[in-house]
Amino acid sequence: MPTDLLAGLNPKQREAVETVDGPVLIVAGPGSGKTRVITHRIAYLVRVCGVTPYRIAAVTFTNKAAREMNLRLAPLLGQAVRDLTAGTFHSFCAMVLRRDGDSVGLDRNFAIYDDPDQIDLLKRSMTEVNVDPKHFHPRAVQSAISGAKSQLLGVEGFKDRRDSYFDEVVFRVYERYEALMTRVGTVDFDDLLMKTYLLFENFPDVADKYRNRYVHFMIDEFQDTNVAQYAIARQLSRESRNLCVVGDPDQSIYSWRNADIRNILSFQTDYPEAKVIALEENYRSTQTILNAARSVIAANTQRVEKDLWTKNGPGVPITVFEGYDEKEEAQFVIKEIANLTKDANGSVDGLYALGDIAVMYRVNAQSRALEDECLRYGVPYQVVGGLKFYLRQEVKDLTAYLRLAANPHDDVSLNRVINRPTRGIGQRTLDELMRLARDAGTSMYTAIEGLATSGDGAGIESVALAPRAIRALTDFKSLIDGLASESERLSLIELMELAVERTGYRRHLLEDDERGEERIENIQEYVNSAGDFADLEGRDALNAFLEKVSLVSDVDELEEKAELVTLITLHQAKGLEYPVVFMVGMEEKLLPHSRSMEDPSEMEEERRLCYVGLTRAKERIYLLRAFRRGLWGRSEPTLPSRFLNDIPKDLIISPVRGNSRSAASPAVRLGPARTRFANGERAPTPPVDSNSLRTGDKVRHASFGEGIVMSSSRSGADTELTVAFKEGHGVKRLLRSFAPLEKVD
């Protein structure tokens, strides 16, 4: 039934779906139905062209995008979706390397080092080649190495390219870092790509295997791929030439992570026969939002002209609000959310659920003020990212034990937990152990093994270790060996629980850590998450779990919950859409960020970031800024973002504070911010309080229990209550419309 797959598509979309032979470049503006085109194209390949899903690979930017693709394909393909290869570039490569990585010297059970792990090993590499980490920032070296790998420059390649003293230093560290990584049997994120590339390049039979399998290869978010990723895609589609890439240069926001926008240009030279299809009709946003976005992006010079348009109506104007500081900025957001979500009775609004709303910001640190206010007023929210679950200390500690069970030669993990809880293995002992490992060219685990077999005592003067230290080390080795052998027969959950107990980690948390309870809860949550792997056995479960843990991102965890407001960075918001969007911190040095001020091309990326934010909104957008912003404990005056100036004034409406003379005198701090709209057009209607609460009323709160209303005051269109609760919950300020409050007689 080809017709139903094409029904409801506009001519361009239809063309994109039907063009299945040869290379295709789809330039897809925001909200242009890109996901729809990708899923329908895959379904078309399967159902109309008779291609089995097994022969199709589609790589996306996040696991979430992949999951969503699967979800939307399921009704079109049924069970067959399961044969499709869909995932991130990194997970695709991890799969290839698990299967065939032995050709490039990889153990099947290699671990994937995340950022902090990588920095750890890098620091060690630096000390070993006498580069002072005080003088050269490990972070800077890491970024240089990562940049090299993203362009497929191995140690040798980098050697020929270096042209500064810094490069010289990086080269020395890079060389040692690679040696250590090989020794401990691990790879970093960039290795996943580069090693896959090398595998395909040097082992044609392996490459052919994948080339034969993947007759169709699709890449989403192509503007954010790096050179290595594009090279792999080219290797795979060398014979078939069926490479379909989808992207939007205006939404390229990851150049700092070595994404190379030039891939789009290269694509057109590498595949001169490629068909280029532009999707320019926007189905997402109102005319007003689109106009604003367009006028912001138009100021970029390095740009392929593209004209977005929509049949949607103008909708409501954009609201621009300036608060006194980030706290007032956050309060405005909260109050506006209250207006937008209030029960329809008595309000013109009341159209939205909390899940329809997102608050977006440039840097994670900005979520703090927003969270504080949400907590204070009882607004349910979820923060995407920030303190990442998998990067939490206790989670990483347990992961380290698991990794050691899978591969005891993983030095970074070993270092992490060898003395956690304390086992009498201090820095001196560790230094000596590292020296031994280095001299023998082995992992630290093997070095301990050496100590054990040569017997403690008898004539090993070269080993400057006390018998007690040797004892402690060999005990630790037995602990790891024990976990490793148990991992063969226990279920993953059992293994994790065993690890927490047998290593003494649980006791350690309970006794020595003031946040122990909280950490144990996190561990519990972590252990529970392993339940998904229950159908796999022993080692396989462990390996699969560890891989997942290394490759998940925070957006992946994002849940579309109707009852939660989403707090998210602009970067993470890429690819998402919300009926209502608040962009906070529209200030110079924040958006655009201060680090982008010097470089014009970085400034253009900031502008694209702003464009991405604006185009996430379907119906309403609020642009906020604070007159003063706290930074490093200091509060400093700010300047409005240049991007605000680029939005035509006739698209904007600015609410002013209650009795302040004008919006332009923000320093005047007045009582509770009573919001009134300047042109009076959409002034929020005061609530009709049928069940109003007054001072002295007894109330019951869902989580705080019983309390007494101390005072109530009108705040915007809502009522702010000050309630004293019993049982040590203290005095809280709550918004009537959110607080789960009941009157008690």
Next chain:
DNA sequence: CGAGAATAGTTTTTT
């Protein structure tokens, strides 16, 4: 060796 104090560095975005 370990615990607590002093101190430095941190905040751009993340697979």
Next chain:
DNA sequence: ACTATTCTCG
């Protein structure tokens, strides 16, 4: 302001 690392003493 906050935290992560380094320093100092018991």
